[in-house]
Amino acid sequence: MTAPVQDAIVLLGDSLTQGGWEAHGFAQRLACESAYVRKFDVINRGFSGYNTEWTIPVFEQCLARRNEQSSAQKIRLLTIWYGANDATLPGFRQHIPLEKFGANLTRLVNMVRDPSSEWFSSETKLFLITPPPFNVHQWVAGTNSAGVPHERDRDFKVTAEYAQKVREVGASEKIPVVDVWRALWNIAGQTERGLTKYLSDGLHLTGEGYSVGTKQLSNILRDLLTRNPFVFKVVYEELIGAIKEYTPELYYENLQEVFVK
Template structure:
């Protein structure tokens, strides 16, 4: 499939997405494999939950009228739950039913013809929150100045991961089950999750490697036309330019004229 110079992948999430360029993270790897095929747009907002992201998404995802002037979002990856699962009365807490409704609202905004942000070309993938290591998280919280109390629960986060899968099934949206993938990689032992987490909540390089592997597989299985192996590079390679520079320049001008017509 030929890529368009304006095609893009958008990643919508919290700090797990925002930090995706860190430590050889999954966003950095995506940008590498999609280089000259699709741009990767990181819209991760540290600390955000699904309540707070809704008005932000309305601003960072173009309306139908605006879409002709900005990159076309071919893939939208939605990754929430890690903050929504904070136990009440933490301000980040979002009850499970509202969490499900918020995920459905994000999907509706892209899929529904009556939505101002309707984008029939966009394909959606959901990702579950990863499991937490409560012992590691508690140590990290106590080490802060001033010390803070434990703010996540292993079983609660699992329920939010299950909720993501429920929404995916109901809306026919593929889901990357990172909770299961990481827990399995840790031998299904919470304490061994420390190998994949920096502070019991956020991912290290090994953790992000599992995220990238799961997302890459989901794209390949659900939307193979947008897998990087099936996309042609935007613009011709330099070795072909050298063979006939005049022809290359003419083709490039024609493509530019077509793109802006």
């Protein structure tokens, strides 16, 4: 059984987080030699297909309660990355209304931030991440792995509203926001056509495969990410930049290795 010799970075989210262990994914890059190896463990709690509502009872199980904390591994840094599924349009299974999405995000935050929470941790720094822009034109032109055309179950503007809600929760809760939506949108020249160019594979992972089984989804994601790790590059660079700016004490260059020789 493991002892908590290294503190942890925990990545909470949907398929965008789950895919973070692919080569050049943001989990892999955080874990590797040039970042947190021998400093922090990186723990991936990405659940493909999940929205914030389904995550709450799962995240409760992922955290140590007050009476278990003395022997538990400290989470020094927690990223919360949702919106891609919550922004599914009304009537679709994953849809969470915008205000409820914001309330759920706040609830996830307060599970570790509120001193009265049974999962409270004074030492955990949080970062919120916005969902990437959704390219509806590309989406409806495609099919899932079973060859069935995608439903128009998401919308560029709607996902943008959910990204904005993430920013608002960040502002009201005073939590840094890693703005993947804005970073990608700017890189794409703020046009949907530009977005298509930059996210020709990677953007699909925002939505693709939600109607297929997990195993198929895994195969799709792996394939996409292998061909286009661009999204993750942006996420990693943005996240590391935010860590350096907002929590420099957790920036890897400012940490010692746990065991030195």
